[in-house]
């Protein structure tokens with residue numbers, strides 16, 4: 429594609445040569461001959477420092493916030509090179525599934541994206557989901573790393589999904605992804621907001637900026653008049669509704685206070701919940717085959733997105749009866765010989781831990797035993813908050829390691845322990861899981877939180893293979909001998 433074609437309507441092309449562009453990237457180290465290099469400011473450095481490096485590797489054009497005098501290749505200047513770069517990436521790769529929806533919120537994104545895919549599939553659509561646990565479509569199940577991929581990877585992925593015949597895609601919009609305009613080239617049919625809690629305040633200066641980054645999905649990316657599905661029962665729901673309607677979205681609320689789908693009654697059983705949901709004046713009784721009230725919230729948001737994109741309400745609600753939970757989200761990883769269920773869950777932030785411990789309490793006649801830790805090189809304020817929640821809501825709390833990354837693991841544990849009265853500290857996660865399971869007895873519930881679907885433990889730059897699921901199974905086998 430010619431540079432002028434790539435830039436048309438997005439940014440002004442400089443006078444002079446109009447090279448053929450064969451690819452694009454935000455990382456000079458990935459430049460190949462014929463590429464456009466998108467130079468963006470980052471947290472650690474500024475891409476515009478690598479313009480020369482990019483040109484030496486064969487870049488034929490640069491997109492940057494200011495013209496760099498040090499290279500002879502044409503430079504397109506944009507006030508917002510991240511956004512313009514994402515839009516160019518979308519144009520370069522072309523096709524996208526006809527119907528793409530995105531969900532944001534502190535918790536529930538992965539679950540909602542997976543649920544929407546499942547509802548669409550039940551309704552006969554060729555559907556995909558994109559997020560923390562990877563990309564799932566009728567033809568693939570690829571493990572992922574970022575929640576919201578880099579804009580170039582995302583545009584390439586959208587085109588390849590469309591090429592495979594996927595017509596419907598549900599994706600997660602992380603606050604990092606929104607802040608860095610990673611999705612700014614995606615054509616959205618609808619968007620959703622689940623909730624706002626404490627996370628990533630190492631990246632965003634304060635809660636307001638974190639909220640504003642999330643709201644970018646509704647204010648900047650969602651076309652005017654398109655549906656915005658908003659969970660009605662979060663502390664931040666009112667603000668989100670205000671922002672969405674203020675920017676011209678068609679607001680659809682779901683939840684106990686919802687108008688599209690109103691949750692009238694909810695009854696919890698051990699592995700399922702029975703709900704009465706009002707829609708269009710009639711009540712539907714559904715059995716959701718998942719534990720935890722938060723899963724009901726996620727299911728309602730997902731049904732809202734499916735309805736917003738053309739699935740009938742009856743069909744969407746019926747599909748909820750067959751939902752499978754996303755991997756590692758309050759997933760029963762095993763049961764001990766005494767009948768103690770052991771759940772693996774991805775709670776690595778305060779509200780998630782609180783919800784998960786509250787979710788298992790109704791069906792636990794004995795003690796709730798939790799094993800958890802906090803990630804290194806991530807928001808440190810979460811540590812005492814999670815310590816306090818575990819000691820308040822669990823009967824037995826074991827504090828262990830969860831991806832210490834470059835930090836000293838004992839320091840992370842100490843910050844949690846300082847607020848976790850009566851908790852036990854066992855750094856080795858394998859040992860912590862074994863200790864929890866070995867002391868469990870009939871009536872108890874064990875929750876292993878923080879890693880969910882993850883398959884590694886990152887310590888000082890090395891990823892050691894580690895699976896909570898596998899460790900739970902091994903510990904149960906050992907305890908049963």
Ligand SMILES: CC(=O)N[C@H]1[C@@H](OP(=O)(O)OP(=O)(O)OC[C@H]2O[C@@H](n3ccc(=O)[nH]c3=O)[C@H](O)[C@@H]2O)O[C@H](CO)[C@@H](O)[C@@H]1O[C@H](C)C(=O)N[C@@H](C)C(=O)N[C@H](CCC(=O)O)C(=O)O
Pocket residue numbers: 454455456457468469470471472473474475476478560573574575576577578602603604605608631
């Ligand atoms: C904190 C964060 O989001 N960082 C992202 C950010 O990097 P940065 O701001 O640190 O970039 P930088 O190192 O300052 O460099 C600035 C620019 O110069 C470029 N560069 C740098 C060096 C060089 O030699 N040449 C060169 O071109 C870099 O590629 C970059 O584009 O911009 C980069 C692309 O421009 C992203 O790849 C990078 O994501 C990293 C990989 C990351 O780990 N992000 C995580 C925290 C993340 O995004 N997580 C969210 C949320 C998770 C959740 O809660 O679900 C996610 O969506 O996964």
Ligand SMILES: Nc1ncnc2c1ncn2[C@@H]1O[C@H](COP(=O)(O)OP(=O)(O)OP(=O)(O)O)[C@@H](O)[C@H]1O
Pocket residue numbers: 533534535536537538539540560575600622623722723725726754756757758773774775776779780781783784880
């Ligand atoms: N609606 C919800 N409200 C509160 N907590 C939730 C909700 N949904 C999920 N959780 C908790 O958060 C954890 C992560 O859920 P999920 O992966 O669906 O969210 P996410 O927003 O994608 O998270 P991440 O940003 O970490 O990828 C779950 O394991 C559970 O502990």
Ligand SMILES: N[C@H](CCC[C@H](N)C(=O)O)C(=O)O
Pocket residue numbers: 575776802803804806830831878879882
């Ligand atoms: N996307 C999240 C994942 C956290 C998972 C948890 N296991 C941890 O390492 O803190 C983050 O990067 O903050």
Ligand SMILES: [Mg+2]
Pocket residue numbers: 537538559560561575600
């Ligand atoms: Mg996620």
